[in-house]
Amino acid sequence: MTTEKTSLTAGLDALIRAKPITAGDRAAAALFALDALANALAGRQSAPGRILTDWAGAEPRDSAGRAFVYGALTHILEVDDLHRASVVHPGCVVVPAALAVANRIGAGGHAFLDAVLWGFEAACRIGAAVGPAHYRIWHNTATCGPYGAAAAAGRLLGLDGAGMVAALGNAGSQSAGLWQFIETGAMTKHLHAGHAAAAGVNAADLAARGFSGPPHILEGDKGFFRAACPDAVPAAVLADPDGPWALTQTSIKPWPSCRHTHPAIDAALELAPGVNGRAIRAIAVDTYPAALDVCDRPDPQSPYEAKFSLHHCVAAALGDGRVNFxxxxxxxxARLAPLRALVTPATGKAYAAAYPRAWGSAVRVTLADGTTLAAARDHALGDPENPLDRAALTEKAKMLLGHARIGPALAGRLIVGLLAFADNGPLPDLSPFVGLA
Structure with missing residues (x-):
């Protein structure tokens, strides 16, 4: 009979505990926390955001309920972070879970940031192991996020190895989240992030009280990989234990659309000045199959569908020279419909071979006079190979807080306060901003 010590979750816990945390790691985590929480505040200014904030204030919410609200709000505007190898948006799950628990227990900035690093690591390592077939039906953020939330909450609660294995086991047993919502643009995707954050908090809180969980939740005969991951790569969970923290390998989005559209947006923005109103005959986009699975939408009928449309995103970048809310x-x-109709996305062999290690695309514009303009990206803006610096991330946070209708003076104070996490500053209470009592 196997024991907890031989389970993948036990190995993952031991791996994470052994990783050193430097001041640079905490500074990076502070920027990701800033990005996630600015997304949460901006997410209020949307139809699902207004529903969530109304629901949040209807009755008192415990830590898990608060994590649910923060998580769901963070994932609304499609401009939160993404870890490529796992296809997980870790920030919208891990940061809300860590903040909810840290606020409750009065933890300081360093404890919070260390928990964020642990949570990203757990979610991204498990996400990297699920295999590409999982992503065709399951939303990785929803299914792998509970593990990250549990690891972050468990770190803050001081769980030992057995407690963390129990928390991860019960978090994994709550893994769920299907892509069916995308056919109608339903609000379900936001629920995915909220549920993942709340599930992890509940699992860690119960583990702290001795509530047991299945140690072999990942690799067991009736576990996560067997149930939902037909081409899982279990070895990926514990691969490269001495590598950098997963958080530092995570991308941050500059534009509010599906990350699969971003390398094509990058390339199209490069071409926009050369197009500059000239008549276009055709627009070809080469990308990788996952981008086509999710974003092949020639005629989006809602803002949400447009954010998941390669056709529309490329048309916006070429036609307007910018992409914003x-x-x-x-x-x-309506204005971009004629240009959007000229966009033809297809699989590019080089990009298909590189995915998910690299998310790339190429755009070729054929003008009416026969001239061809082309640009390509192996890595989108905001990837670790092409990062947004601290100044750019601060500007993005200002943009998000402006969208949240938070005045410049208050926004500036919030940004300073959130970045002070890296210096072990106190955690602000953002509850009043999102309808929580």
Missing amino acids: DSFEAEAR
């Missing part, structure tokens, strides 16, 4: 509204969708 307004790019997906009804006026822009």
Whole structure:
């Protein structure tokens, strides 16, 4: 009979505990926390955000309920972070879970950031092991996120090895989240992030009280990999134990659309000045199969569908020379429809071979006079190979807080306070901003 010590979750816990945390790691984690929480505040200014904040204030919420609200809000605007190898958005799950527990127990900035690092590591390592077939039906953020939330909450609660294995086991037993919502643009995707954050908090809180969980939740005969991951790579969970923290290998989005559209947006923005109103005959986009699975939407009928449309995102970048929140509204969708109809996405062999290690795309524009303009990206802006620096991330946070209708003075104070986490500053209480009592 196997024991907890031989389970993948026990190995993962031991691996994470052994990784050193430097001041640079905490500084990076502070920037990711800033990005996630600015996304949460901006997410209020949307139809699902207003529903969530109304629901949040309807009755008192415990730590898990608060994590649910923060997590769901963070994932609304499609401009939160993404870890490529796992196809997980870790920040919208891990940061809300860590903040909810840290606020409850009065933890300081360093404890919070260390928990964020642990949570990213757990979610991303498990996400990297699920295999590509999982992503065709399951939303990796929803299914792998509970493990990250449990690891972050467990770190803050001081769980020992057995406690963490129990927390991860019960978090994994709550893994869920299907892509079916995308056919109608339903609000379900936001629920995925909220549920994952809350599930991890509940699992860690119960483990702290001695509530047991299945140690072989990943590799067991009736576990996660067997149930939902037909081409899982279990060895990926414990691979490269001495490598950098997964958080430092995570991408941050500059534009509010599905990350699969971003390398094509990058390339199209490079070409936009050369197009500059000239008549276009055709627009070809080469990308990788996962991008086509999720973002092959030639005629989006809502802002949400437009954010998941390669056709629309490339048209916006070429036609307007920019991509922002307004790019997906009804006026822009109608105005860009003729240009969008010229976009033809297809699989590019080089990009298919590189995915998911690299998410790349190429755009070729054929003008009416026969001239061809082309640009390509192996790595999108915001990837670790092409990162947004501290100044750019601060500007992004200002943009998000402006979208949240938070005045410049208060926004500046929030940004300073959130970045002070890296210096072990106190954690602000953001509850009043999201309708929580």
